[in-house]
Amino acid sequence: MHGSPTASAGTLIVGAGQAGLQLAVSLRAGGYSAPITLAGAETDRPYQRPPLSKSFLAGTIDEDNLALRAPGFYTDNDIDVVAASRIVTLNPDSSGASALTNGGRVIRFERLALTTGSRPRRLTVPGADLFGVCYLRSIDDAGRLRELLNAAHSVVVIGGGFIGLEAAAAARRRGLHVTVVESSGRLLRRVVAPPISEFYRQAHLKRGVRFRMGCGVTAVHGDDDGNVTTVELSDGTRLAADVVIVGIGVEPRIELARQLGLDCARGIIVDDQARTSNPSIVAAGDCTVQPHPRHPETLIGLESVQNAVDQAKVAAATILGVSRPPAVVPWFWSDQSDLKLQIAGLSTGYDEFVVRGDPATESFSVLYYRQSRLIAVDAVNQPHDFMAVKRALALGASIPATVAGDTRSALKVLMGAPDPAERLTVGVRP
Amino acid sequence: MPKIVLHAPNGALFTVDAQIGASVMETAVKHGVPGIVAECGGALSCATCHIYVAEAYIDLTGRADDFEDEMLDDTVADRKPNSRLSCQIRMTAALDGLEADIAPEQ
């Protein structure tokens, strides 16, 4: 009943990252007995990316700590990891579908899953290819950056998003001069409300990071050997830099999906069963866009471990032909210096927010509302608020905006009665 | 290598070898021990690596810090006096044989 007969060519998962691994794990856990091939362009087996801009960059953990599974796990579970192999061509012909790697190897498959992730957006100004201009996506990127930081004095971080700010904090912890250049008027603009943006600017300032807000980068300059020396800003000033960290967002990897003629927007379009426009092909993780759980007419891209893992579980259920696991509340975290941000829910489209606690204490939260319904929380060093809102959202309960700011009462006490119709998630236990 | 003995929620018993310095969570997940979800990979952000440490080992594992303590207040399965987040316990030689029950829900 599970999976396919042993003669089947099985499932090919393209992309051996967070989502790809989870898909393989969930297929086996669900009794799938046909072959599973997990093909990845990187030499490393699936590993965690979040520490790359945090503890790994700071130097407190090493590569060994990053692996998501021990090598023996793959043999024990009969998952064939084909590392250092980029899939360049897919031939989905139903009578003998196959994939071709950059090394010329042919992999046969019956079912196909795309978990190709995303790549950092490149800086396109003159000088962007100078030595010392770095991106942060892979172990290789992070290892190289870590080495450069060992010998650096001044670091310019381009982009005040999560990765940029985390990297800035890690570089600052090493005692380096760090300047963050952000072209918009505030940090983390796409994802948080103004009080959180302003809090992070103040908190990083206090820890010695400098900011150039509202400034674009127009060029990167180097010496005769091709090493970066300065970064030129739109107002004409030049910042000294021996390392430049570029964190200006990511682009989903959709080339293969395009090759197959699958519908794509910013990412590969999937439905709530992780099916692409060709329902026999699934996709999960950073490479996808999906219907917003509350406003399905809007497609959203979620770049988080939680999404990669949960969407992969859904994709596995689709391949297995069983009903999908219940939806869960989207969540995310970011560690910057000693500040832990935990986000639950999706705040986009909020029309009201409540600040709970005093940002000056570096422990507070912001609750987001849309038409008076609680939709999300950003909690800074405030795990109780994070956990309470996550729970409320799972249950379909709200916490009235009128009382949410009252820190004398715990949020879990202020939570209203669950409203089944408002459940962001179905079937999640309280 | 120190060993960790984990009782999974379904009653199965797992004995796994740990690297010194690796967390209990990390060791369990890498070996495919079921029941420890560890969504955040040890960042102390998800509270889905909840275990109950056997009495004999409680003092050896040390205490939860303030942040962990607050996270434990809201775990899905009941908090008990011996509740810990397993990503916050790093293995040492002295912890050889560490025994714990994995929380029934994460």
Ligand SMILES: Cc1cc2nc3c(=O)[nH]c(=O)nc-3n(C[C@H](O)[C@H](O)[C@H](O)COP(=O)(O)OP(=O)(O)OC[C@H]3O[C@@H](n4cnc5c(N)ncnc54)[C@H](O)[C@@H]3O)c2cc1C
């Ligand atoms: C520095 C950094 C910090 C982060 N911090 C956090 C955080 O704190 N919290 C959080 O929730 N999320 C964080 N994220 C995001 C999170 O890591 C991603 O959302 C997650 O890894 C997405 O998983 P994925 O499997 O979709 O993609 P990936 O993990 O990127 O995996 C995709 C894999 O597919 C491979 N691939 C692509 N194309 C091909 C091909 N044609 N053939 C073979 N292989 C291919 C790629 O090489 C890659 O290895 C962070 C990301 C980075 C880079």
Ligand code: FES
């Ligand atoms: S793994 Fe997330 S808190 Fe332990």
